[in-house]
Amino acid sequence: MDSAQREERCRIGVxxxxxxxxxxxxxxxxxVTEVAAGxxxxxxxxTVVDVIDLAEQQLPMLDEPVPALFGDxxxxxxxxxxxxxxxxxxxxxxxPEYNASVPAVLKNxxxxxxxxxxxxxxxxxxxxxxxxxxxxxxxxxxLAEVRTVPVATRVELSVLTDFDFSDEDRDDPTAQGRxxxxxxxxxxxxxxxxxxxxxxxERRTEPDQTGVAGQADQxxxAGQADQTGVAGQVVPAVVGDAAGG
Numbered sequence: 001m002d003s004a005q006r007e008e009r010c011r012i013g014v015x016x017x018x019x020x021x022x023x024x025x026x027x028x029x030x031x032v033t034e035v036a037a038g039x040x041x042x043x044x045x046x047t048v049v050d051v052i053d054l055a056e057q058q059l060p061m062l063d064e065p066v067p068a069l070f071g072d073x074x075x076x077x078x079x080x081x082x083x084x085x086x087x088x089x090x091x092x093x094x095x096p097e098y099n100a101s102v103p104a105v106l107k108n109x110x111x112x113x114x115x116x117x118x119x120x121x122x123x124x125x126x127x128x129x130x131x132x133x134x135x136x137x138x139x140x141x142x143l144a145e146v147r148t149v150p151v152a153t154r155v156e157l158s159v160l161t162d163f164d165f166s167d168e169d170r171d172d173p174t175a176q177g178r179x180x181x182x183x184x185x186x187x188x189x190x191x192x193x194x195x196x197x198x199x200x201x202e203r204r205t206e207p208d209q210t211g212v213a214g215q216a217d218q219x220x221x222a223g224q225a226d227q228t229g230v231a232g233q234v235v236p237a238v239v240g241d242a243a244g245g
Contacts, residue, residue, distance in 0.1 A: 008046075009045070009046055009047060009048055010041065010046060010047040010048070010089050010090065010197055010200045010201070011047075011048050011050070011087065011088045011089050011090075012036070012047060012048070012049045012050070012088065012089065012090045012091065012092060012193075012196060012197075013050055013051075013052045013085070013088040013090075013091045013092075014029050014032050014033060014036075014049060014050065014051045014052065014091070014092045014094060015052045015054065015091055015092070015093045015094065015106070015109070016029045016051055016052065016053045016054060016055070016094050017054060017093055017094055017095040017096070017102060017103055017105065017106030017109075018054075018055075018094075018095070018096050018103050018105065018106070019054055019055035019103070019105045020096075020103070022174050022176060023096070024096065024127065024159070024163070024176055024177070024179070025094055025095075025096060025127075026053075027176065027178070027179040028094050028125060028127055028157065028179060029051050029053075029094045030051075030179075031179050031181065032049075032092055032094060032125060032189065033049050033051060035186050035189045035190060035193075036049040036189075036193055037049075038190075039190065039193050039194070039197070041193075041197050047197055050088075052084065052085075052088075052091075054105050054106065054109050055105070057081060057084075057109065058077075059077055059078075059081060059105075059108060059109055059112060060077065061104075061108055062108055062111050062112060063075060064078055064112065067114075068111065068112060068113050068114040068146075069114045071114065071115050078112055078113075081109070081112055081113065082112075082113055082116050085113055085116040085117065086116045088120070089120065089121075089200045089203075090120050090121040090122065090123075090196045090197075090199065090200050091120060091121075091122045091123070091148070092122070092123045092124075092125060092192070092193075092196070093106070093122060093123070093124050093125070093139060093143070094125045094126075094127075095124065095125070095126050095127075095132060095135050095136070095139055096126070096127055096128055096132060096135065097126060097127070097128030097129075097130075097132035097133075097134055097135035097136075098135070100134040100135070100138070101134065101135055101138045102135050102138055102139050102142070106139070107142060110142055110143070110146060113146070114146055114147075117143070117146040117147065117148050118146065118147040118148070119147060119148070119149060119203065120148050120149065121148070121149045121150075121151055121195070121196045121199035121200055121203070122143050122148040122149065122150050122151070122196075123150070123151050123153065123154075123155070123192040123193070123195070123196055124136045124139050124140060124143075124150065124154055124155070125155040125156075125157070125189065125192075126139070126154075126155070126156050126157070127156070127157035127158070127159060127162070128157075128158070128159060129158065129159050129160060130158060131156030131157060131158045132156055132157070133156055136154055136156060149199060149203075151192055151195035151196055151199060152195060153188055153191045153192040153195055154188070154192070155185055155188045155189050155192060157179075157181055157185060159177070161182065162179065162180065162181040162182060162185060163176075163177035163178065163179055163180060164177055164178040164179075164180040165177040165178075
């Protein structure tokens with residue numbers, strides 16, 4: 001594969017949205033990459049899937065003085081996170097459900113950036129006692145605020161039916177179990193990945209969406225340069241939402 005082909009590859013980041021010791025999220029993210037490996041686009045090398053583990057990113061609680069919408073990232077850890085996210089064309093977010101929502105580490109990671117999420121297709125894989133449905137709903141709302149483009153298909157894994165605890169004490173709250181999703185879950189995930197790959201291809205046909213990750217972080221770079229805000233006059237309309245405060 002030559003450099004031009006590598007440049008045109010679709011890069012999907014699987015964002016592991018839990019940092020809790022003993023988390024089941026690592027097994028879920030591993031299952032996502034395993035299923036993705038069977039997708040024709042991945043087998044051909046046209047699509048690359050990586051896990052982005054938020055526990056490894058070690059982002060502090062949001063400490064940027066300027067709201068992310070302006071793209072004026074002051075801290076080195078923010079610029080590193082921005083560069084990592086900007087290198088991907090799309091994302092699959094893996095989230096457990098904590099108190100009917102997503103973990104703080106995931107919300108915090110999303111809140112750090114704006115332009116680098118904007119326009120990227122995104123899928124959500126949630127898990128919990130009832131499939132993490134409420135966490136998935138909330139995450140889709142959060143992602144809409146940073147202008148990602150969620151795909152239609154959702155994957156919801158139940159800890160009660162999609163994990164095997166036959167070798168562990170099911171009553172032990174620290175038991176991780178072995179991920180063993182129903183075949184329909186794998187079918188849904190395959191459909192989600194197909195939607196993401198198609199959405200990336202469509203996005204690349206739009207004006208100024210060329211190169212790795214479509215260079216969609218140009219708006220963020222422009223915001224860093226003049227600090228007047230992404231897309232100029234759009235800022236006042238969203239202050240208090242994506243703009244922060």
